[in-house]
Amino acid sequence: LQSVRGQLAALSIAAVVIIVGVPLWWRTTETYRAWLPVSQIKELAKLQLHLSADVEVVFARGTVTPEQQKKVPLTQTQNMEHRVDGDSFNAILTPMRLSNSASVEADLSLHTLSESPSGSLVVYVIPESSSLLPQNVDVYIGQRRTALLRIGSQMRVGKTLEQLLAHMEPRIKQVLHVMSFSHTDITAALSNRVRISPGNKESIADSMRAFKSSPGYEITFSLLNPDPKSHRLHWDIEGAVETYIQPLLTKLSPVANFSIDSQTLYYAMLGVNPRFDSSRSTYTLNADSLAHVINPVEARLGSNAASSNPVLNFLLYIPDAHHSPLYIHDHKKQQVPTNAFHSPRWGGIMVYNVNEFYEVDTVFPVDINIDMAKVMGVFLAQLRLLLGVQSSTPPPGFLVAPCGNAGLADWELDRLMWSRSVENIATATTTITSLAQLLDQIGNIVINDNIAQQVSSAVTSLQLAVSELEAGNLGFALQYSKEAILSSERAFFDPSLLHLLYFPDDQKFAIYIPLFLPMCVPILLSLLKIVSEARQKHREKKPKKD
Amino acid sequence: CVGINLRYRFHVSLLCKLVSCFGDRAGQFFSSGHTNNWAVLVCTSRFWFNYRHVANTLSVYRSVKRLGIPDSHIVLMLADDMACNHRNPKPATVFSHKNMELNVYGDDVEVDYRGYEVTVENFLRILTGRLPPSTPRSKRLLSDDRSNILIYLTGHGGNGFLKFQDSEEISNVELADAFEQMWQKRRYNELLFIIDTCQGASMYERFYSPNLMALASSQVGEDSLSHQPDLAIGVHLMDRYTFYLLEFLEDIHPASKTNMNDLFKVCPKSQCVSTPGHRTDLFLRDPGSVLITDFFGSVRKVELTMETINLTDPIDAESGELQKEMHTYADQLPVSEIIHQKPKQKDWHPPDGFILGLWTLILLVFFQTYGVKHLKHIF
Numbered sequence: 001l002q003s004v005r006g007q008l009a010a011l012s013i014a015a016v017v018i019i020v021g022v023p024l025w026w027r028t029t030e031t032y033r034a035w036l037p038v039s040q041i042k043e044l045a046k047l048q049l050h051l052s053a054d055v056e057v058v059f060a061r062g063t064v065t066p067e068q069q070k071k072v073p074l075t076q077t078q079n080m081e082h083r084v085d086g087d088s089f090n091a092i093l094t095p096m097r098l099s100n101s102a103s104v105e106a107d108l109s110l111h112t113l114s115e116s117p118s119g120s121l122v123v124y125v126i127p128e129s130s131s132l133l134p135q136n137v138d139v140y141i142g143q144r145r146t147a148l149l150r151i152g153s154q155m156r157v158g159k160t161l162e163q164l165l166a167h168m169e170p171r172i173k174q175v176l177h178v179m180s181f182s183h184t185d186i187t188a189a190l191s192n193r194v195r196i197s198p199g200n201k202e203s204i205a206d207s208m209r210a211f212k213s214s215p216g217y218e219i220t221f222s223l224l225n226p227d228p229k230s231h232r233l234h235w236d237i238e239g240a241v242e243t244y245i246q247p248l249l250t251k252l253s254p255v256a257n258f259s260i261d262s263q264t265l266y267y268a269m270l271g272v273n274p275r276f277d278s279s280r281s282t283y284t285l286n287a288d289s290l291a292h293v294i295n296p297v298e299a300r301l302g303s304n305a306a307s308s309n310p311v312l313n314f315l316l317y318i319p320d321a322h323h324s325p326l327y328i329h330d331h332k333k334q335q336v337p338t339n340a341f342h343s344p345r346w347g348g349i350m351v352y353n354v355n356e357f358y359e360v361d362t363v364f365p366v367d368i369n370i371d372m373a374k375v376m377g378v379f380l381a382q383l384r385l386l387l388g389v390q391s392s393t394p395p396p397g398f399l400v401a402p403c404g405n406a407g408l409a410d411w412e413l414d415r416l417m418w419s420r421s422v423e424n425i426a427t428a429t430t431t432i433t434s435l436a437q438l439l440d441q442i443g444n445i446v447i448n449d450n451i452a453q454q455v456s457s458a459v460t461s462l463q464l465a466v467s468e469l470e471a472g473n474l475g476f477a478l479q480y481s482k483e484a485i486l487s488s489e490r491a492f493f494d495p496s497l498l499h500l501l502y503f504p505d506d507q508k509f510a511i512y513i514p515l516f517l518p519m520c521v522p523i524l525l526s527l528l529k530i531v532s533e534a535r536q537k538h539r540e541k542k543p544k545k546d
Numbered sequence: 547c548v549g550i551n552l553r554y555r556f557h558v559s560l561l562c563k564l565v566s567c568f569g570d571r572a573g574q575f576f577s578s579g580h581t582n583n584w585a586v587l588v589c590t591s592r593f594w595f596n597y598r599h600v601a602n603t604l605s606v607y608r609s610v611k612r613l614g615i616p617d618s619h620i621v622l623m624l625a626d627d628m629a630c631n632h633r634n635p636k637p638a639t640v641f642s643h644k645n646m647e648l649n650v651y652g653d654d655v656e657v658d659y660r661g662y663e664v665t666v667e668n669f670l671r672i673l674t675g676r677l678p679p680s681t682p683r684s685k686r687l688l689s690d691d692r693s694n695i696l697i698y699l700t701g702h703g704g705n706g707f708l709k710f711q712d713s714e715e716i717s718n719v720e721l722a723d724a725f726e727q728m729w730q731k732r733r734y735n736e737l738l739f740i741i742d743t744c745q746g747a748s749m750y751e752r753f754y755s756p757n758l759m760a761l762a763s764s765q766v767g768e769d770s771l772s773h774q775p776d777l778a779i780g781v782h783l784m785d786r787y788t789f790y791l792l793e794f795l796e797d798i799h800p801a802s803k804t805n806m807n808d809l810f811k812v813c814p815k816s817q818c819v820s821t822p823g824h825r826t827d828l829f830l831r832d833p834g835s836v837l838i839t840d841f842f843g844s845v846r847k848v849e850l851t852m853e854t855i856n857l858t859d860p861i862d863a864e865s866g867e868l869q870k871e872m873h874t875y876a877d878q879l880p881v882s883e884i885i886h887q888k889p890k891q892k893d894w895h896p897p898d899g900f901i902l903g904l905w906t907l908i909l910l911v912f913f914q915t916y917g918v919k920h921l922k923h924i925f
Contacts (some may be wrong), residue, residue: 209849244857291848306682307683308688338851340850341849343847344581381855382851493674495676495677498674
């Protein structure tokens with residue numbers, strides 16, 4: 001009887017351990033992992049982007065005959081192959097509708113008053129004999145989203161509409177490449193994902209110079225006065241920023257937020273000694289020594305401790321009285337007219353000479369009012385370069401209107417928005433994909449609900465951004481791409497995702513064996529004993545039966 | 547007039563793969579592909595007898611600052627304070643050479659993580675960028691895809707791990723995973739990893755991300771030895787590898803053209819007793835074309851500004867009276883909320899192991915003395 005009770009006890013203990021204990025241990029040691037939309041992420045990783053730009057082409061009087069006006073081409077598709085490392089681009093042209101208007105001048109004035117939606121263009125085709133453009137200029141690109149295109153000499157009025165359109169297409173495409181986006185622009189925006197050996201030095205310099213897309217930037221204007229004993233400097237920085245810089249930044253507000261501050265640094269020297277050029281009796285800084293100027297100054301510049309946004313520094317250096325005037329010379333020993341230089345992804349420095357404000361026998365310190373228009377002109381040009389606004393030189397025969405008071409033409413803003421949208425979408429996709437891969441690989445990381453929610457919202461924003469790009473709504477596409485970037489960065493850089501749970505297998509065994517082995521050994525042995533006793537009884541029973 | 551509306555569509559389709567980076571060597575501007583430099587210098591051991599590790603880290607810090615990297619781009623982590631230690635006979639100094647020739651503490655040291663803040667968790671958080679939002683700028687590694695990063699670790703290590711603060715370890719797998727996460731987010735252009743510990747080569751065995759170059763002071767199974775003790779201070783001042791590294795770096799100036807092959811020759815076996823190792827198979831450029839200043843210094847690329855914009859609007863004078871904003875100090879802490887706060891309701895937790903063990907002990911003693919058969923009299 002005792003043995004039966006013993007067997008029952010052993011069996012029940014084994015049952016409790018297996019039925020209750022093992023699932024309990026499993027549940028209490030598993031990590032909480034919220035569900036992630038992995039299949040949608042994989043779908044996005046293929047990154048199929050369609051960019052469409054609406055172009056309205058208006059033919060002025062004298063380019064098309066009245067009979068041709070009546071013909072309406074329905075659809076005209078043409079595929080163009082662009083290759084980026086084995087993948088293909090397709091460009092499709094689809095004419096939509098025709099429009100009539102009385103004269104070119106009235107039309108032009110109408111269109112310059114009305115705002116074309118961002119991302120779209122209007123191209124006016126004018127006859128070859130028109131006097132609106134100078135002789136050697138074929139294309140004029142305006143400040144807004146308009147361009148004037150002179151029809152070629154071989155396209156006389158007698159030709160058919162199809163031939164006319166076939167002739168216009170490549171030229172309109174060229175205008176589009178300058179004003180909207182081109183192959184090189186898109187591949188430069190995607191350089192995060194695909195590092196391609198680029199064709200020329202210019203494209204490398206362009207991609208290295210501009211800041212990466214970021215939701216905000218900090219701009220700091222610093223006045224460096226190494227010689228306060230001689231110069232008492234006054235600069236109306238607030239007024240200058242309000243008048244010159246703020247319009248540009250307001251125009252760029254869909255792209256990013258900007259915060260501006262300014263400071264004055266006294267006794268801040270350049271790290272390089274300028275050389276005296278006796279032929280011109282000026283002091284010079286060589287282009288080669290400029291690289292060593294920035295480091296000693298940077299230590300004193302400071303930045304906003306609270307934000308992690310990239311900082312653009314613009315420094316205005318007034319040379320001390322003993323080293324005035326100071327000019328920057330390029331590699332050919334010629335004076336640089338702006339007397340300024342910039343460093344990629346950092347900012348710009350301008351040297352402002354004040355020696356004409358005083359003669360030999362003036363009483364020091366001299367009060368000097370700095371000409372902010374000249375200074376801000378240079379800083380604005382540097383700011384455009386550093387933000388990626390400047391494009392390469394236009395093709396021959398193109399004349400580009402100077403940018404307006406805001407410092408930025410509408411089509412330049414569109415260009416920036418196109419490349420930023422593509423860059424944001426590519427970066428957000430990479431972030432989400434690598435996050436999904438990481439969480440998949442490392443099974444021990446806890447995925448909280450808020451991370452799963454951020455990932456889902458990033459995926460949704462990405463899908464919306466891609467569809468808006470395809471529809472040609474540039475403003476919405478940029479907005480969705482910014483939201484996607486914010487959510488994906490927040491999800492990727494969430495502090496709770498830190499993987500400190502690396503357990504190699506031998507350590508796992510070392511932890512569990514002392515806990516479970518002493519408990520399992522008696523259970524197993526008693527089970528074995530039960531089994532062997534049962535078998536013995538079975539064997540004893542058998543001869544009895546026989 | 548006749549107008550046609552055209553739709554110009556651009557179809558982009560890319561697969562997620564990485565193509566070779568540019569090997570363009572034309573001009574020093576483009577040869578390295580980086581625009582800024584960062585340095586993460588970590589000393590992982592505390593206590594007075596580990597003086598040499600702090601001196602190691604500070605000597606690399608000093609060289610890196612001298613060659614141009616500003617404090618805002620250096621993350622310096624020191625696990626203990628040697629300069630102001632009670633046992634330091636020369637306070638406010640950390641020497642790197644006997645006879646006290648070189649004080650590497652200087653007078654403008656900026657330590658970002660000090661004392662107990664130097665943990666494996668914080669180190670990995672810095673590398674991967676997963677810091678809490680309240681972390682200030684100086685404690686973050688804000689690198690981008692065009693940053694060259696120098697990472698220097700020193701302390702006590704073993705085969706596959708590095709000891710932090712004498713209480714925890716970081717393994718080589720965790721480090722390799724952290725670098726891979728940095729690569730996924732393109733937080734570096736190229737990375738140079740230097741480690742001066744015993745069996746240091748084991749720490750870079752598991753790297754698998756591209757553009758990493760690693761140097762270690764000793765191979766697996768070897769110990770890294772210290773240089774020489776100083777009888778006045780009473781401890782060893784520096785480790786051999788970093789001592790010869792410092793000597794090598796003192797000859798480098800911001801415009802020098804020394805390359806990485808010379809760095810690999812620093813501290814041969816005759817001087818170091820251990821065999822320094824290096825790993826360059828993950829690095830895409832040839833080490834002979836990589837300058838020392840690409841990692842230890844901060845040579846800026848510079849372009850001349852050729853254009854200017856003609857601005858003609860005069861600056862608006864302040865229209866109307868000057869609207870002076872009244873500035874007030876914001877309360878740093880919500881004092882009224884704090885002093886009137888009710889204590890938080892703590893969640894009930896079941897009694898922990900100590901209490902349970904104590905109860906079991908009492909019960910056992912009770913039954914031992916009184917025996918089980920007396921239980922029925924009690925209950």
